[in-house]
Amino acid sequence: MKTGAALWTPPFIVAFAANFLVSVSFFLFVHLPGFLITLGADGWMTGVLAAAMAVTAIAVRPILGPLMDRYGRRPVVIGGNALNVVACLLYLLVDSVGPTLFVARIVHGAAEAALFTVLFTIAADVAPAAQRTRGIAVFGVSGLLPVALAGGLGDIVIRHGGYTELFRLATVLAVLSLVITLPIGESRPPSNGEVRARFHTTVLQRNLLPIWVIGFGFSFGLASYFTFLKRFAVESSDGSVGQFFTAYAVAAVFLRIVFGGLPDRIGHRRVLFPSVGALAIGIVLVPFADTIVLRLIAGGLCGIGHGYCFPILASLVVTRARAVDRGAAMATFTALFDVGMVFGGLILGALSDVASYGIVFGVASLVVVATASAFAVWDQ
Numbered sequence: 001m002k003t004g005a006a007l008w009t010p011p012f013i014v015a016f017a018a019n020f021l022v023s024v025s026f027f028l029f030v031h032l033p034g035f036l037i038t039l040g041a042d043g044w045m046t047g048v049l050a051a052a053m054a055v056t057a058i059a060v061r062p063i064l065g066p067l068m069d070r071y072g073r074r075p076v077v078i079g080g081n082a083l084n085v086v087a088c089l090l091y092l093l094v095d096s097v098g099p100t101l102f103v104a105r106i107v108h109g110a111a112e113a114a115l116f117t118v119l120f121t122i123a124a125d126v127a128p129a130a131q132r133t134r135g136i137a138v139f140g141v142s143g144l145l146p147v148a149l150a151g152g153l154g155d156i157v158i159r160h161g162g163y164t165e166l167f168r169l170a171t172v173l174a175v176l177s178l179v180i181t182l183p184i185g186e187s188r189p190p191s192n193g194e195v196r197a198r199f200h201t202t203v204l205q206r207n208l209l210p211i212w213v214i215g216f217g218f219s220f221g222l223a224s225y226f227t228f229l230k231r232f233a234v235e236s237s238d239g240s241v242g243q244f245f246t247a248y249a250v251a252a253v254f255l256r257i258v259f260g261g262l263p264d265r266i267g268h269r270r271v272l273f274p275s276v277g278a279l280a281i282g283i284v285l286v287p288f289a290d291t292i293v294l295r296l297i298a299g300g301l302c303g304i305g306h307g308y309c310f311p312i313l314a315s316l317v318v319t320r321a322r323a324v325d326r327g328a329a330m331a332t333f334t335a336l337f338d339v340g341m342v343f344g345g346l347i348l349g350a351l352s353d354v355a356s357y358g359i360v361f362g363v364a365s366l367v368v369v370a371t372a373s374a375f376a377v378w379d380q
Contacts, residue, residue: 007127007135011187015122018077018181019142022084022115025173027150028157028166029108030241033230035163039097043231047349049097049105050227054341056109061338064117065202065331069324072188073118073125080114081178087111088171092164113338115177121330124318125187132318133268137260137311144252144307151245188327202328207320210379211313215333217371218276218309219340221283224364225302227345232287232357243292247299252307260311268312269376275312276372279305283365287357 033046041049068076090104120139127135157166202208230241263271282301289295314333321329344364352360 007131007138009126011122011126011185012135012139014180014184015119015126016139016142018081018177018184019115019119019139020146021173021177021180022081022119023143023146024150024153025084025088025170025177026112027146027245028154028170028173030151030226030230030245031154031158031163031166033227034158034234035166036097037231037234038163039094039101041097043228043349043352045097045349046231047227047345047347047352049101050223050345050349051342052102053105053109053112054338054345056106057113057338058335058342060110060113061117061331061335064114065328068118068121068188068327068331072186073122073327074184074186076114076118077122077181077184078178080111080118081174081181083107083111084115084174085171085178088167088174091167092171109338113334116337117327117331117334120314120334121327122187124314124326124330131261131264133264133311133315134261136314136318137256137307140311141253141256144249144256144303146249147252148246148249152242155242202321202325203332205321205329207379208317208329208332210375211316211320212332212336213378214276214371214375215313215336216340216343217368218279218305218313219337220344220371221279221340221364221368222306222337223341223344224283224348224361225286227341228348228352228357228360229286231352236290243295244286244289244299244302247296248303248306251300251303255304255307256311263308263312263315268316271308272312273372273376275305275308276368277305278302279309280365280368283361283368286361 032049036046036049064076087104087108090100090107094101094104120136123136123139124132127139153169154166157169203212225244229244233241278301282298282303282305285294285298285301289298314330317329317333318326348360348364351363
């Protein structure tokens with residue numbers, strides 16, 4: 001699909017709106033650990049449930065990539081939204097840590113994998129090549145604004161209603177996303193006679209391997225606060241996570257809107273490594289942020305890291321992969337966030353039961369720094 005030099009085309013706008021609604025629905029579940037506490041789940045079980053969702057998302061990625069490249073993006077968008085509605089409804093049936101909860105997490109994982117992958121792939125399809133990093137960065141705003149909204153909105157809903165009302169709101173948003181994507185067009189680029197590579201061939205492409213390494217570290221760092229910040233807040237007698245996530249989203253959105261084109265102008269590496277440093281410092285600060293100011297600082301630093309790391313790495317993936325294999329490459333890239341959630345959820349969850357949160361978040365920060373260092377040496 002040709003879009004000329006314009007960024008805000010109808011397909012981009014529809015995908016942006018859909019991703020916004022899906023992301024608000026999804027990020028409401030940063031409050032899920034609080035619900036799990038009411039069910040009697042410990043830190044290990046919290047990590048296991050996070051991993052259950054992530055393992056499912058990883059398992060479906062080898063199917064999603066070839067499916068998008070062969071049959072198009074539209075079937076995956078519609079199917080993923082339908083699954084998301086089912087997942088949100090299932091949480092309304094949960095009253096214990098049992099089979100229903102695990103089924104909800106599995107279905108949610110499949111929906112998250114499909115939507116996260118296909119919506120960012122559509123954005124990469126329709127963004128002008130010369131503005132690809134900026135286009136992905138701007139599109140990512142649709143997923144970052146919900147971080148701020150969902151954290152504070154969830155606090156309000158739980159305070160005045162409860163977790164049932166939270167899950168109902170998530171369901172309504174999932175339905176709205178499904179409705180607006182029903183008429184979406186197809187954005188898959190033409191093959192021009194090129195033969196699509198097998199999924200594992202794209203995964204093992206040499207110039208993509210360093211990106212998988214740093215992407216894993218980035219996602220491991222994200223797992224620390226998306227999975228355990230709520231639990232830490234509850235156990236430290238401050239159940240609110242809205243301040244952290246508001247600062248997080250504001251910082252990331254500001255960078256993407258005002259300075260979104262900076263990596264394209266001065267080079268990806270010059271922006272990437274300072275951003276990784278900001279993320280690592282922000283993660284370390286989380287368990288020591290016992291005042292509003294410190295929570296805002298920690299959230300802002302993590303937001304700076306996320307604000308640049310994701311679009312830069314995604315742009316590198318799109319640039320290095322063949323257009324005909326773009327779906328498979330983006331499926332692998334987005335799978336890294338689930339891989340990080342699996343390892344982050346299990347390792348940090350087990351650690352949280354035997355060590356302080358200072359150690360939990362410190363380990364997450366070290367993984368971020370170590371993988372970024374490996375990328376710096378490997379990717380020359």
